[in-house]
Amino acid sequence: MGMSFEHLRRTTSGRPTDSKIVSGNLPSLIFRQVDCLSNYYVVETMKKVLVVFDTTYGNTEKLGREIASGIEESGLAECKVINIEDVETEDISVFDGVLFGGPIHAFRVTRGIKNAVNKAAKMGLDGKLVSSFDTYQVSSHEGKGIKQIEDLLKKKAKGAKIFSPGLTALVLGRQGPLNDDEPAKAREFGLRFAQELGN
Numbered sequence: 001m002g003m004s005f006e007h008l009r010r011t012t013s014g015r016p017t018d019s020k021i022v023s024g025n026l027p028s029l030i031f032r033q034v035d036c037l038s039n040y041y042v043v044e045t046m047k048k049v050l051v052v053f054d055t056t057y058g059n060t061e062k063l064g065r066e067i068a069s070g071i072e073e074s075g076l077a078e079c080k081v082i083n084i085e086d087v088e089t090e091d092i093s094v095f096d097g098v099l100f101g102g103p104i105h106a107f108r109v110t111r112g113i114k115n116a117v118n119k120a121a122k123m124g125l126d127g128k129l130v131s132s133f134d135t136y137q138v139s140s141h142e143g144k145g146i147k148q149i150e151d152l153l154k155k156k157a158k159g160a161k162i163f164s165p166g167l168t169a170l171v172l173g174r175q176g177p178l179n180d181d182e183p184a185k186a187r188e189f190g191l192r193f194a195q196e197l198g199n
């Protein structure tokens with residue numbers, strides 16, 4: 001669209017006492033009319049979240065998309081879901097929150113998602129809310145992946161705020177599917193993550 005917030009300010013007749021003055025392009029803003037007579041608008045930023053996933057059989061992607069649905073259903077943030085391969089071309093700076101998720105392979109979260117964390121940290125995660133998710137098959141490996149991702153975030157993204165614990169989800173076979181209750185847990189996790197973005 002290209003119309004800037006500065007343009008919007010000039011078209012309104014004054015400034016409400018509780019307004020939040022921000023900069024940004026119109027597609028990223030929510031407008032709420034608070035007083036029809038004076039034609040005031042309160043302008044709030046819509047938070048943005050990036051979900052980055054690695055996957056072999058699609059289960060971790062599905063989990064990431066469920067988390068994204070929970071985030072968007074909160075009405076507090078919009079969400080973009082990408083494969084690890086696309087991290088390099090993504091403009092990380094526009095996001096308020098970033099989640100990283102991958103499957104457990106041989107006791108460890110995949111190298112692919114670890115590389116994605118490293119790349120994103122180099123681009124800059126300071127000030128952002130970050131978190132993790134994983135899928136596992138062996139019950140004793142529950143939570144292993146999210147801990148490994150979180151440890152990496154602590155080391156490589158010291159200026160980020162970590163939303164902990166992440167979400168660890170059981171798959172019922174090497175190729176899945178996700179255990180029945182995992183999608184609902186992922187949505188609830190997404191909702192809590194979105195709520196934390198405002199704090």
Ligand SMILES: Cc1cc2nc3c(=O)[nH]c(=O)nc-3n(C[C@H](O)[C@H](O)[C@H](O)COP(=O)(O)O)c2cc1C
Pocket residue numbers: 054055056057058059060061102103104105106107108135136137138139141171173174175176
């Ligand atoms: C090479 C390989 C090694 C695996 N090693 C483990 C493991 O050590 N522990 C475990 O719980 N699951 C292990 N799994 C099962 C994966 O966790 C499961 O395939 C994955 O969660 C499915 O997610 P995806 O569809 O996103 O790839 C392994 C799977 C593969 C392909």
